[in-house]
Amino acid sequence: MEQRRADAIAEELEELIFDGTFSDGDRLDEVRLAERFRVSRTPLREALQRLARSGLVELIPRRGAFVRQPGPVELMEMFEVMAEVEAVCGRLAAVRISDSALADLHDANQKCQAAVDCQNSETYYIENERFHKIIYKQSGNSFLETETGNLHRRLKPFRRQQLRLRGRMAQSMAEHRSILEALESGDPEAAAVALRGHVAIQGEKFHSLMVNLKKASA
Amino acid sequence: MEQRRADAIAEELEELIFDGTFSDGDRLDEVRLAERFRVSRTPLREALQRLARSGLVELIPRRGAFVRQPGPVELMEMFEVMAEVEAVCGRLAAVRISDSALADLHDANQKCQAAVDCQNSETYYIENERFHKIIYKQSGNSFLETETGNLHRRLKPFRRQQLRLRGRMAQSMAEHRSILEALESGDPEAAAVALRGHVAIQGEKFHSLMVNLKKASA
DNA sequence: GTCAATAATGCTGTATACAAGAATAGATTT
DNA sequence: AAATCTATTCTTGTATACAGCATTATTGAC
Structure with a gap:
């Protein structure tokens, strides 16, 4: 199992963003995404941070994660x-x-x-x-x-x-x-x-x- | 307060690594560090991932976080x-x-x-x-x-x-x-x-x- | 005596429960 | 009627509890 959970989710999310399922400016609700991936919020948050690292999402404190396609x-x-x-x-x-x-x-x-x-x-x-x-x-x-x-x-x-x-x-x-x-x-x-x-x-x-x-x- | 908790911890940890408190190869125990910073493991793990991003620590799944000074x-x-x-x-x-x-x-x-x-x-x-x-x-x-x-x-x-x-x-x-x-x-x-x-x-x-x-x- | 296997302990990864802040809607006042 | 303030609700951030895997130590066999 390993930490791959967050990694796998990050990749899937990446795909979803590229596919246009989530487009620029969309807010990524932790709870709904957690339900979607059948995991708890903890690994999902880690996945979001991974995506933030590669610049695909922007993490605004106390506000949430937003899709951030480069203009x-x-x-x-x-x-x-x-x-x-x-x-x-x-x-x-x-x-x-x-x-x-x-x-x-x-x-x-x-x-x-x-x-x-x-x-x-x-x-x-x-x-x-x-x-x-x-x-x-x-x-x-x-x-x-x-x-x-x-x-x-x-x-x-x-x-x-x-x-x-x-x-x-x-x-x-x-x-x-x-x-x-x-x-x-x-x-x-x-x-x-x-x-x-x-x-x-x-x-x-x-x-x-x-x-x-x-x-x-x- | 915000998410700054993890950010502040990441900076302090960075300092500790540069100061030599933790040197190359040292394992960073989540529980002990959490006690040291008076927080739970959750924000501390986020801080570790932040440091992993900048290359200061290496996160090995199921093994832990290791200080990784560039050779x-x-x-x-x-x-x-x-x-x-x-x-x-x-x-x-x-x-x-x-x-x-x-x-x-x-x-x-x-x-x-x-x-x-x-x-x-x-x-x-x-x-x-x-x-x-x-x-x-x-x-x-x-x-x-x-x-x-x-x-x-x-x-x-x-x-x-x-x-x-x-x-x-x-x-x-x-x-x-x-x-x-x-x-x-x-x-x-x-x-x-x-x-x-x-x-x-x-x-x-x-x-x-x-x-x-x-x-x-x- | 040494090596291997198994059990026990301790750690990470995950889930859930709780607290605090932000947003929104409704009510009251100007 | 519009604007502002307050209260409620929803969401994020944090803590804690639980499960699974890795490491290590101990015991037994060769």
């Missing part, structure tokens, strides 16, 4: 930081990466390409993630690796929609290749620039998505 | 990330900083210099912190500002000891000046390089401190 501005900020942090990973990895990791990157990239050819966005998504996680690890800094992974995870639900944009996967592949080249030639600045651009463009794509969404709803 | 390797990693993240702040701030913020930086720097002249390391420490926090804010990215501030806070107890190193404050002042120049001329790369070097050197100073400590104890 467009904050999302852009997070994408900007993601781009910079990945650039850092790239710069460090360029001089620290192992040969076997380079081989793994090639492998992930080839599978990405195969996914593009098959129009299989699910596989592409998975291999793309593997590609990036290899770079995090090869930064040779496990603290950086963990923190970058956390931010990556937080942005996951927002990055996913972009794959549907026409031509995005092909463009992304080209960027991957230049990243790989920079890493292979051991050029820190080139790797940093390539990765920064690669991730930053996701933020911009996301931005235009938001704008179009607004236009559509107006 | 030398992890500390070096954290300093490296700190240097890179501050460099990012600098690069963004170089093109976004306001005139009034530049004036504030000058002011903080002058007060730093005055503190060096007076051999007042306490004041130096405070103004130095202000100097850096202004740059975080002027990155124009409040998410980055918050995250950088968090890491800064986490490294606080380890950075403090370095000020005692002979000549460190003077050297630091020179670095501050070059940072300020880069920001004033709006040169992103120069600002990034200056800040990275300024912070990275703290990690190296810390490293040599550790080595000396080891030599002394051997």
